Amino acid sequence: MASPATGREITSLGAPSVRFAGAEKSAMRRSNLVLVETAGAPATVRVTLTDLLGTVVGTKEIALRPFEYVQVNDLFGPTLFDVGDGPFSEMEVAASVTAGNGRVLSFVSSIVNASRNPEIYLLAPSGP
Numbered sequence: 001m002a003s004p005a006t007g008r009e010i011t012s013l014g015a016p017s018v019r020f021a022g023a024e025k026s027a028m029r030r031s032n033l034v035l036v037e038t039a040g041a042p043a044t045v046r047v048t049l050t051d052l053l054g055t056v057v058g059t060k061e062i063a064l065r066p067f068e069y070v071q072v073n074d075l076f077g078p079t080l081f082d083v084g085d086g087p088f089s090e091m092e093v094a095a096s097v098t099a100g101n102g103r104v105l106s107f108v109s110s111i112v113n114a115s116r117n118p119e120i121y122l123l124a125p126s127g128p
Helices: none
Strands: 010-012 018-025 029-037 043-050 056-064 069-072 088-100 103-112 118-122
Touching: 010 088, 018 103, 018 118, 029 043, 029 056, 029 088, 043 103, 056 088, 088 103
Parallel strands: none
Antiparallel strands: 010 103, 018 029, 018 088, 029 069, 029 103, 043 056, 043 088, 103 118
């Protein structure tokens, strides 16, 4: 069961990066990424994908306008990391604000392909 939101999930310039270890692309599941600017100010977000060994697979910066909602379907696909068809499992997605005064909420939606049922995971700082 997921933990309730605490407010630590919203990141800003100078704040720790937020992350989720469990992104997947396989015959069973696919993962999407959503970024939402919540403060009414622009923000640039660096999104990083790492494998189970901690190797950086890809990095991309995404500029968000005030209150903008961006959804990337298939975070492994050509819109974001373009790393192929996989399969991939237990990949970590991290997001950090690198510019601007915006505050950003980030989450991964993991979709079960057969049922199309989503599971939503907020990216949060490491630690307790």
